[in-house]
Amino acid sequence: xxxxxxxxxxxxxxxxxxxxxxxxxxxxxxxxxxxxxxxxxxxxxxxxxxxxxxxxxxxxxxxxxxxxxxxxxxxxxxxxxxxxxxxxxxxxxxxxxxxxxxxxxxxxxxxxxxxxxxxxxxxxxxxxxxxxxxxxxxxxxxxxxxxxxxxxx
Amino acid sequence: xxxxxxxxxxxxxxxxxxxxxxxxxxxxxxxxxxxxxxxxxxxxxxxxxxxxxxxxxxxxxxxxxxxxxxxxxxxxxxxxxxxxxxxxxxxxxxxxxxxxxxxxxxxxxxxxxxxxxxxxxxxxxxxxxxxxxxxxxxxxxxxxxxxxxxxxxxxxxxxxxxxxxxxxxxxxxxxxxxxxxxxxxxxxxxxxxxxxxxxxxxxxxxxxxxxxxxxxxxxxxxxxxxxxxxxxxxxxxxxxxxxxxxxxxxxxxxxxxxxxxxxxxxxxxxxxxxxxxxxxxxxxxxxxxxxxxxxxxxxxxxxxxxxxxxxxxxxxxxxxxxxxxxxxxxxxxxxxxxxxxxxxxxxxxxxxxxxxxxxxxxxxxxxxxxxxxxxxxxxxxxxxxxxxxxxxxxxxxxxxxxxxxxxxxxxxxxxxxxxxxxxxxxxxxx
Numbered sequence: 001x002x003x004x005x006x007x008x009x010x011x012x013x014x015x016x017x018x019x020x021x022x023x024x025x026x027x028x029x030x031x032x033x034x035x036x037x038x039x040x041x042x043x044x045x046x047x048x049x050x051x052x053x054x055x056x057x058x059x060x061x062x063x064x065x066x067x068x069x070x071x072x073x074x075x076x077x078x079x080x081x082x083x084x085x086x087x088x089x090x091x092x093x094x095x096x097x098x099x100x101x102x103x104x105x106x107x108x109x110x111x112x113x114x115x116x117x118x119x120x121x122x123x124x125x126x127x128x129x130x131x132x133x134x135x136x137x138x139x140x141x142x143x144x145x146x147x148x149x150x151x152x153x
Numbered sequence: 154x155x156x157x158x159x160x161x162x163x164x165x166x167x168x169x170x171x172x173x174x175x176x177x178x179x180x181x182x183x184x185x186x187x188x189x190x191x192x193x194x195x196x197x198x199x200x201x202x203x204x205x206x207x208x209x210x211x212x213x214x215x216x217x218x219x220x221x222x223x224x225x226x227x228x229x230x231x232x233x234x235x236x237x238x239x240x241x242x243x244x245x246x247x248x249x250x251x252x253x254x255x256x257x258x259x260x261x262x263x264x265x266x267x268x269x270x271x272x273x274x275x276x277x278x279x280x281x282x283x284x285x286x287x288x289x290x291x292x293x294x295x296x297x298x299x300x301x302x303x304x305x306x307x308x309x310x311x312x313x314x315x316x317x318x319x320x321x322x323x324x325x326x327x328x329x330x331x332x333x334x335x336x337x338x339x340x341x342x343x344x345x346x347x348x349x350x351x352x353x354x355x356x357x358x359x360x361x362x363x364x365x366x367x368x369x370x371x372x373x374x375x376x377x378x379x380x381x382x383x384x385x386x387x388x389x390x391x392x393x394x395x396x397x398x399x400x401x402x403x404x405x406x407x408x409x410x411x412x413x414x415x416x417x418x419x420x421x422x423x424x425x426x427x428x429x430x431x432x433x434x435x436x437x438x439x440x441x442x443x444x445x446x447x448x449x450x451x452x453x454x455x456x457x458x459x460x461x462x463x464x465x466x467x468x469x470x471x472x473x474x475x476x477x478x479x480x481x482x483x484x485x486x487x488x489x490x491x492x493x494x495x496x497x498x499x500x501x502x503x504x505x506x507x508x509x510x511x512x513x514x515x516x517x518x519x520x521x522x523x524x525x526x527x528x529x530x531x532x533x534x535x536x537x538x539x540x541x542x543x544x545x546x547x548x549x550x551x552x553x554x555x556x557x558x559x560x561x562x563x564x565x566x567x568x569x570x571x572x573x574x575x576x577x578x579x580x581x582x583x
Contacts, residue, residue: 055437
């Protein structure tokens with residue numbers, strides 16, 4: 001798990017740096033040389049997907065995702081715990097299903113041999129989705145066993 | 154069966170499950186019931202990649218986090234104060250303007266209250282404003298810049314509205330232009346009310362002002378020298394059409410890093426990875442919801458839900474003005490209980506077709522929507538900014554409620570004017 005955290009964090013910082021660098025390069029190149037990498041814009045958008053997925057994975061570490069917290073405020077601490085465990089279980093279930101569905105999508109694209117940009121195959125760009133869903137599913141399963149501390153706003 | 158599923162999902166949402174999971178479950182249930190392969194949900198999520206405008210989201214958000222970590226707030230307040238401090242009610246005006254600008258730059262994540270509140274509150278107290286008024290000002294101004302470029306909720310509304318084909322086309326720049334007059338109206342009314350309230354001075358007699366001196370202004374200007382070009386580049390670039398929004402975002406992110414880390418050295422290199430993580434966790438949360446909501450919306454459209462909703466509304470509410478009033482009430486309620494991003498992603502696909510059916514321009518709807526959400530931030534019982542202010546300033550919630558309600562009334566009046574005078578939002582749009 002610690003290794004995974006390190007990889008996530010490192011990759012995220014690297015990808016955001018890449019995003020800023022490449023996106024800014026595209027602007028400057030278009031501005032000054034009237035050109036740019038012709039696969040650059042597509043690559044930038046794939047980077048956004050990867051960054052979003054990594055961000056969502058990291059948010060799942062402490063169950064830091066956007067939620068409506070309406071009922072929980074009016075429950076006793078014991079009932080709150082139970083509700084949180086239950087909703088973590090449901091979340092894990094949904095994520096598991098989604099991971100499976102997105103594996104299907106990636107495999108479909110792999111067999112099609114679709115290309116995302118330059119010579120990069122589409123399935124490679126998409127592969128972050130099942131990975132992210134599986135990791136998040138795992139994390140929520142762990143939350144069922146041991147609830148994470150909530151960050152205070 | 155279908156109602157059982159809906160009830161279960163609602164319960165799941167209200168009991169605090171992550172909203173993306175609820176929407177994902179909803180979309181998958183829907184597709185499963187219509188016997189469509191679940192793979193389609195993954196395909197929909199991947200549509201994030203087809204939306205060039207979304208590139209702006211991580212870039213602006215990251216830039217906002219870096220600016221929040223730097224001393225930008227101090228320099229901004231100093232600069233605005235050296236300009237307006239000499240006016241009657243000067244510091245209050247400074248507060249409104251600085252909060253609006255800072256919120257636009259950093260996104261309305263509550264950071265305005267934390268960063269600017271800490272500067273403004275003591276300053277206002279020492280100049281003779283009452284504690285109640287000062288608390289109300291910093292709490293209610295924490296969402297004031299929501300309609301100003303490059304606020305993230307504004308961009309998000311544009312992304313969603315443009316995904317939907319409602320027959321009225323508009324550009325994202327139209328949306329930015331539309332926010333200008335409504336924001337000025339809100340600022341004008343807040344300032345007007347402040348001046349009227351303090352026409353006889355503060356609670357203990359006079360409110361002191363800071364005289365205008367060229368030296369002071371020059372010093373503040375010089376201190377902000379690396380940050381001043383930023384709004385010029387962003388606003389000028391976008392409005393003149395030189396930059397696409399995502400271009401401006403890329404330049405902003407790069408520039409902010411250069412200014413705060415290399416030139417001012419407010420932010421150390423070691424802090425940057427932490428800022429990356431914090432900001433991208435937020436972006437990941439938003440895009441996750443957006444992605445699954447795209448799938449969910451598609452299901453809704455397939456099932457003709459917006460159309461049915463519109464027909465239902467038409468049968469009961471024939472008057473567009475009546476519809477707008479209902480819309481205001483609904484959005485105020487939602488704004489108080491829902492996170493702004495979640496509210497945008499869930500409600501806009503439902504509301505937009507209905508509103509367009511009543512002859513409301515999508516740009517106008519966006520401004521109405523966000524203006525309402527802005528008030529929702531500090532609407533009791535659970536407006537987010539009330540909690541942040543309560544936590545930050547160590548004040549009980551009840552005290553904050555009573556401090557905020559006059560501001561609430563002023564801004565509510567402004568929102569009603571914005572709602573019923575479309576001209577304010579649409580005057581610059583051809």
